[in-house]
Each structure stands twice: as structure tokens, then as C-alpha cells.
Amino acid sequence: MLTLFAVLMVFQGKATFLNMERYSCASEKRYRRWSRRDFDFAQFNTESMIQAFPGSHECIAAIDASFISISGHGIKRQLEWPVGDN
Numbered sequence: 207m208l209t210l211f212a213v214l215m216v217f218q219g220k221a222t223f224l225n226m227e228r229y230s231c232a233s234e235k236r237y238r239r240w241s242r243r244d245f246d247f248a249q250f251n252t253e254s255m256i257q258a259f260p261g262s263h264e265c266i267a268a269i270d271a272s273f274i275s276i277s278g279h280g281i282k283r284q285l286e287w288p289v290g291d292n
Contacts (some may be wrong), residue, residue, distance in 0.1 A: 209230055209231075210226070210232075210237070210240065212225045213229050213230040213232075213242070214226075216229050216230075217229045217241050223237040223238055223241075
């Protein structure tokens with residue numbers, strides 16, 4: 207899995223198995239086999255956070271999905287924060 211995450215950080219463009227093969231020592235076939243395996247991403251993220259922030263640090267996770275297109279259009283939505291007393 208370390209190979210997979212390292213490759214995903216290196217190249218730009220679509221993350222297809224063929225593109226990942228180009229930028230790593232692993233074959234396209236290996237990535238296809240790996241994709242069929244179950245992987246507990248929630249547990250992986252939890253363990254990563256515990257190792258990165260040992261002790262009793264309070265952590266907050268946030269996702270910025272504003273770059274996701276809606277119905278194929280490049281529409282971006284912005285939050286409008288109220289200013290003052292309305």
C-alpha cells in the first residue's frame with residue numbers, strides 16, 4: 207500500500223492503473239489485484255492520525271469539495287457568511 211500512496215502523490219492526471227504503472231515499479235496487473243482487496247480506510251486514517259499527533263491532541267477533519275463540478279459544469283459554490291446583525 208505504501209507504493210500505491212507514493213505513486214498517487216507523484217503524478218498528475220487521472221489515477222488509472224496504466225498511469226500508475228508508468229510512475230512506479232509495480233505493474234498494472236498488481237494495481238488491479240490490489241483494487242479487488244478490501245481496505246479499511248477509516249482505520250488507516252485513524253491510525254495515521256494517532257501516529258502523527260500522539261497524546262491527547264484534538265483533531266478536526268475537513269473536506270473542501272468546492273472543486274467538484276455539478277452536472278458536468280464547472281460551477282463553484284461559495285459560502286456566504288453573515289456580516290453584522292441582520
